[in-house]
Amino acid sequence: MASFSSTRRLLQRRQISAILNLIKTQSNFAAARVSTPKVLTTLHGKSSCSKTKSQKDFCRHDSNCVKRTDLNFDEILALLGSGNLQLIDVREPxxxxxxxxxxTALNIPLSCLKESLLLNDEHFSEMFKTPKPRPHDEHLVFVGxxxxxxxTALEIAHKMGFKKARQYAGGFKEWMEKTEENRT
Structure with a gap:
């Protein structure tokens, strides 16, 4: 009887793990913050609801769900107006x-981003004629x-320690559409 119970629990763990991996691999959906204490209870046989373990980033189809790292057109406009923005355009020349x-965007192609962010301050300043962003900078924004x-640039930056970096997901396409609407 105990063997059957542990086998069933192992199968549940594998199924839940497979589902979580499938959800994580979906790249074209917006992320949402979801608590998963029930999943943890199932995985561990008891509840372990610490906030860091009980919350995972999941993807969902809801287009109104926006990642905390996404900026919209109005936010970009406000940051541009304040002059407190380091905007990096990751498109190729x-x-x-x-x-x-x-x-006002600095162009660092995506193919060169990691190497550029690894440069020391002096080399970065010489190459791009602007100070190198700091890992704690809140107004570092990537755009394509x-x-x-x-x-992709945001993921690279986050992995390199630029945890407060954000993106303008609407990109240049939305920028052109919105600025054209404002002109007419």
Missing amino acids: KELVQQGEFP FGPIKSN
């Missing part, structure tokens, strides 16, 4: 020529044409 440039490259 040829994309900038074809699509246009984001105002849409959300794909900026999200």
Whole structure:
């Protein structure tokens, strides 16, 4: 009887683990903060509801669900107006020529981002003519044409310790649409 119970618990763990891995691999959905004490209770046989273990980032189809790292058009506009923004456009130079440039953005192509952020302060300043962002900077924002490259850049930056970095998921495409609406 005890053997059957432990086997069943092992199967439940594997099923839940597979479901969680499947959810994590979905890259084109917005993230939501979800508490999972029931899952932890099932996995461990008892409740272990500490906040760090009981909350996971899951993806869902809800388009109104926005990650805490996403900025919208109005927030970008306000930060641009305050002058308190280090905006990094991660598109390739040829994309900038074809699509246009984001105002005041520093261009560091996604393919060079990690190497650029690893440069020491002096080399970064020489190369880009601006101070290197600090890991604790709150107004470090990545932008691309849409959300794909900026999200990838954000993931790279977060892994490198720039935990407060954010992205403008609407990207240059939304910027052009919104600024065109404001002109008419």
